Amino acid sequence: MDQQNDDDIRIETRVTLSDDFYRLEKVSFRQPGRNGSTEILDREVFHNGPGAGVLPVDRERGLVLLVRQLRIAAKLNGDAAYLVEICAGMIDDGDAPAETIVKEAEQELGYRLHAIRQVFELYMSPGASAEKLHLFIADYRPEDRVGSGGGLPEEGERIRVLELSFDAAWQMVESGRIIDAKTILMLQHLRLQGVAQPDRMLSEAGSAPS
Numbered sequence: 001m002d003q004q005n006d007d008d009i010r011i012e013t014r015v016t017l018s019d020d021f022y023r024l025e026k027v028s029f030r031q032p033g034r035n036g037s038t039e040i041l042d043r044e045v046f047h048n049g050p051g052a053g054v055l056p057v058d059r060e061r062g063l064v065l066l067v068r069q070l071r072i073a074a075k076l077n078g079d080a081a082y083l084v085e086i087c088a089g090m091i092d093d094g095d096a097p098a099e100t101i102v103k104e105a106e107q108e109l110g111y112r113l114h115a116i117r118q119v120f121e122l123y124m125s126p127g128a129s130a131e132k133l134h135l136f137i138a139d140y141r142p143e144d145r146v147g148s149g150g151g152l153p154e155e156g157e158r159i160r161v162l163e164l165s166f167d168a169a170w171q172m173v174e175s176g177r178i179i180d181a182k183t184i185l186m187l188q189h190l191r192l193q194g195v196a197q198p199d200r201m202l203s204e205a206g207s208a209p210s
């Protein structure tokens, strides 16, 4: 099997094809070919990141906060136009991912979060996109509500805030109503932590061992 070394990949040229809201680039690079040769390939790279997202959890009441918002790409594919997702946003230049989370949670959800912990740092679609996502989990309680959320109306954001039980949110994954990857990852993470069924855990704890 050939060795695969990062240092053997040489970027030759980078050309910007489009630079409007996001940037699309065509990259030409050299990679090792067979029998000691090298070959040149072209790839397009879409720069739509980096971003950060958060799943706020109220463990006492067994609830999570999600958002529902228009995603025109999903509509173009023939899926629902309004997707249910975790709160997320693009990271402004110079901001740390956790700072983005704090801002987005206030803007989109109207909540102040506590105990913000990073869970994943991942690429959403590395074959075509440079978007790197930082995903967090955080705590919230009813008294942390500081506004109505909804996003920035001047940017055209009309975000609806959903507060759902763990089970109801997971049901939406299983029934295919939640189809956003970062949201499914985070809800799955919550289940793996073993806090996803507080009612069942409580009743099991209180029942006689079988």
Ligand SMILES: Nc1nc2c(ncn2[C@@H]2O[C@H](COP(=O)(O)OP(=O)(O)O[C@H]3O[C@H](CO)[C@@H](O)[C@H](O)[C@@H]3O)[C@@H](O)[C@H]2O)c(=O)[nH]1
Pocket: 021, 022, 048, 049, 050, 051, 052, 053, 088, 089, 090, 091, 104, 131, 133, 152, 155, 156, 157
């Ligand atoms: N004018 C203009 N505005 C845009 C465009 N695309 C997005 N916007 C606006 O830019 C803002 C982006 O809002 P954020 O909350 O920062 O991001 P997001 O839409 O939730 O999603 C972004 O972050 C996610 C998490 O990183 C990503 O998954 C997603 O691809 C995107 O980068 C929104 O007001 C949106 O309407 C565009 O092509 N043109």
Ligand SMILES: [Mg+2]
Pocket: 087, 088, 089, 090, 104, 108
């Ligand atoms: Mg957003």
